[in-house]
Amino acid sequence: xxxxxxxxxxxxxxxxxxxxxxxxxxxxxxxxxxxxxxxxxxxxxxxxxxxxxxxxxxxxxxxxxxxxxxxxxxxxxxxxxxxxxxxxxxxxxxxxxxxxxxxxxxxxxxxxx
Numbered sequence: 001x002x003x004x005x006x007x008x009x010x011x012x013x014x015x016x017x018x019x020x021x022x023x024x025x026x027x028x029x030x031x032x033x034x035x036x037x038x039x040x041x042x043x044x045x046x047x048x049x050x051x052x053x054x055x056x057x058x059x060x061x062x063x064x065x066x067x068x069x070x071x072x073x074x075x076x077x078x079x080x081x082x083x084x085x086x087x088x089x090x091x092x093x094x095x096x097x098x099x100x101x102x103x104x105x106x107x108x109x110x111x112x113x
Contacts, residue, residue, distance in 0.1 A: 004031045006028075008024045008025075008027045008028035008031060009024070009025065009028040011024045012024035012025040012028060029110070029113060032110070033107075033110040033111060033113075036106070036107060036110065037056060037059065037107065037111075040059055040063070040103065040107065041053070041054060041059065044059075044062065044067070047067070047070075048070075051066070051067075056107075056111055057111070059104075059107055060103075060104035060105070060107050060108045061104075063100045063103055063104045063107075064100050064101060064104045067100060068096060068097060068100045071092075071093070071096045071100075072093055072096070075089045075092050075093050075096070076089065
């Protein structure tokens with residue numbers, strides 16, 4: 001999908017025609033979004049088969065909810081078992097929450113554009 005988005009973006013930039021720039025630019029945006037969506041969906045499937053086919057609307061919710069909760073449980077378990085320090089666990093949790101939030105926001109924003 002990304003290669004199609006790249007091609008459409010190039011056509012948009014080279015067209016010089018305002019309506020073509022808009023049309024090809026929108027199409028490129030849609031291909032980039034779909035490429036990102038498919039990548040996230042594939043990653044989710046490798047973590048848990050239950051996440052294999054989330055809807056476009058559900059992906060941000062899954063990332064901020066179920067995925068983040070699973071990460072928090074894993075981090076807590078690692079802290080409890082002494083594999084990582086509490087400070088490391090807190091840092092990991094903060095970074096995971098930021099990443100899940102940013103990716104969720106990016107996908108939701110791109111989908112609605």
